[in-house]
Amino acid sequence: MIPAQFDYVAPTSLEDALSALAQAGDDAKIIAGGQSLLPVLRMRLNAPELVIDLGKIDSLRGVRDDGDAIVIGAMTTHATVGSDPLVAEHAAVIHEAVKHLADAQIRHRGTFGGALAHADPGGDLGAPALILGAQFVIAGSGGTRTVAADDFFVDLFETAIGDDEILTEVRIPKHTGWGAGYEKFVRIAHQWPIVSVAAAVKVDGGTISEARVGFANMGSTPIRARGVEQALTGQSASADAVRTAAAQAAEGTNPPSDLNGDADYRRHVATVLVRRAVLAATGA
Numbered sequence: 001m002i003p004a005q006f007d008y009v010a011p012t013s014l015e016d017a018l019s020a021l022a023q024a025g026d027d028a029k030i031i032a033g034g035q036s037l038l039p040v041l042r043m044r045l046n047a048p049e050l051v052i053d054l055g056k057i058d059s060l061r062g063v064r065d066d067g068d069a070i071v072i073g074a075m076t077t078h079a080t081v082g083s084d085p086l087v088a089e090h091a092a093v094i095h096e097a098v099k100h101l102a103d104a105q106i107r108h109r110g111t112f113g114g115a116l117a118h119a120d121p122g123g124d125l126g127a128p129a130l131i132l133g134a135q136f137v138i139a140g141s142g143g144t145r146t147v148a149a150d151d152f153f154v155d156l157f158e159t160a161i162g163d164d165e166i167l168t169e170v171r172i173p174k175h176t177g178w179g180a181g182y183e184k185f186v187r188i189a190h191q192w193p194i195v196s197v198a199a200a201v202k203v204d205g206g207t208i209s210e211a212r213v214g215f216a217n218m219g220s221t222p223i224r225a226r227g228v229e230q231a232l233t234g235q236s237a238s239a240d241a242v243r244t245a246a247a248q249a250a251e252g253t254n255p256p257s258d259l260n261g262d263a264d265y266r267r268h269v270a271t272v273l274v275r276r277a278v279l280a281a282t283g284a
């Protein structure tokens with residue numbers, strides 16, 4: 001289908017984008033890479049009167065080192081994130097997850113901020129951002145605020161970003177030296193996961209000193225597998241210990257049932273993927 005008619009602006013500064021957004025209110029929509037928004041417009045699930053393109057705002061693009069965090073600009077493409085050495089060194093689980101995200105064409109158009117703002121429960125980036133304790137920097141006409149990952153994902157396709165706000169960057173605390181694993185289960189290549197698991201693990205002298213594990217598509221938002229994290233902490237980084245901890249993977253989850261699989265099936269898949277992701281992260 002052809003989208004409903006809309007006006008289009010491509011401001012060159014964040015201030016101009018915010019002012020266009022403030023003037024248009026509910027009638028405006030931000031476009032980043034367009035990989036999720038354009039299908040929505042084409043299906044006429046949304047019909048904004050104004051589309052505000054962030055593509056000409058250079059300050060929203062790039063990855064930088066900021067002391068104890070790396071900062072990823074909202075308009076940084078998945079391809080850039082996937083090949084950035086800072087991401088690989090300090091946020092290895094994001095580096096792993098991006099490899100599994102869609103196909104090369106989409107990775108060159110779609111953006112880190114756009115994917116997180118879209119908040120698809122099956123998105124590949126939500127769980128890695130959640131487990132690394134990402135901080136989301138959101139600008140509005142009244143200034144800038146920072147929202148912790150625990151508060152950013154509100155519900156299905158809903159985040160803490162207000163209608164008159166723009167996500168500008170995501171700060172990821174450095175997890176240097178942590179092992180990482182990302183496991184994604186799909187029926188069709190280059191698609192969203194039926195279930196996916198992100199794992200980041202710190203191993204000191206053969207013992208797991210800290211573990212962070214998260215899911216996509218096991219609820220309406222990305223969620224942490226807290227039971228597994230607790231069960232892993234203090235254990236030896238061995239295949240047996242990981243297998244025992246993974247058995248609790250589905251606790252506290254509320255997976256959907258759909259044509260790809262029912263909730264029980266997803267719970268089973270989650271257990272298998274947690275074991276594989278944590279084993280990859282520990283190197284056991």
Ligand SMILES: Cc1cc2nc3c(=O)[nH]c(=O)nc-3n(C[C@H](O)[C@H](O)[C@H](O)COP(=O)(O)OP(=O)(O)OC[C@H]3O[C@@H](n4cnc5c(N)ncnc54)[C@H](O)[C@@H]3O)c2cc1C
Pocket residue numbers: 029030031032033034035036037038054074075100101102103106109110111112113114115117118122123124125161165166167168190191192193
């Ligand atoms: C065929 C196909 C397969 C895909 N497979 C996967 C997959 O396997 N895994 C996966 O995770 N994703 C997948 N995607 C989605 C892809 O990751 C998109 O890049 C992503 O969902 C949206 O990023 P975007 O930059 O294109 O955002 P857009 O489509 O431009 O925007 C998405 C939404 O976010 C809002 N938005 C964007 N940027 C901002 C901002 N800075 N501040 C506030 N709001 C903003 C927009 O208004 C819109 O509502 C797939 C997409 C397609 C078309």
